[in-house]
Amino acid sequence: MDFDITHGSAILARTPATLHALLDGLDSAWTSATEGPDTWSAYDIVGHLLHGERTDWIPRAQLILAQADTRRFAPFDRFAQFEASQGRSLAELLREFTAHREASxxxxxxxxxxxxxxxxxGxxxxxxxxxxxxxxxTWVAHDLGHLAQIARVMAKQYRAAVGPWREYLPILDR
Structure with missing residues (x-):
């Protein structure tokens, strides 16, 4: 499928509601769990999406549209959420992400x-x-990739608990 703003925007507009429906109010056993060392939790991913909303998609698009002499993007810090989200609740991150996405x-x-x-x-x-x-x-695919990542991280928390059904649940081994 070729990129189309209407089709892409339909996904981008649904990401905050999807995150709220999946994560808001869940016990931290779900939202802080990871797949192991150096992997991200659902909480981390929401922080990452929020950081991208603030510093990546629209600022880079503005740079391209300006067509100034400098069209080089500033590097994106893929790990900024670890500092920026410190001490904040998931509910707060979700609310802020939603507001930033609507503005974007x-x-x-x-x-x-x-x-x-x-x-x-650019x-x-x-x-x-x-x-x-x-x-x-890429913005659209990025959202979808992180939604899939959240589902995978959460599903893996029951990797052992599903017993023999694991054979039919490929999400548990990816």
Whole structure:
């Protein structure tokens, strides 16, 4: 499927509600569990999504649209959530993520982007030239990847408890 703002926005708009439905009010045994050392919990992932909402998607899109002399993106700190989320509740992170996402989507829709604008380029620090269309498609896939990651991390908490059914639950071994 080619990227389409309407289709992509439909996913982006649903991510906060999906996170709220899945995580809000759950015991921390679910939300702080990981897959092992150096892996992320649902809490960590929400913090990561919030950090991205603040510093990645819309700021990079603005940089591309400005087409100034400097179109190089600042590197994204994939681990900033560990410091930024410290001492904050999951409910607080979810509320803030929701507010930032709504503002991001308002900004995105307010641009009324044309195909020629979606073809504009920025410079990613690792990948080089990328288009606005690619950035926005990545935003959608990024959300979906982290939703799948949360489901996987949570499912793995019952890895041993499912007994012989594990054979039919590939999510437990990925």
């Amino acid at each position: 989507l308002d900004t995105l829709h307010g641009w009324h982007l044309s195909d020629s604008q979606l073809a504009l380029r 410079e990613h620090p690792a990948f080089g030239d990328v288009t606005l269309r690619q950035l926005l498609a």
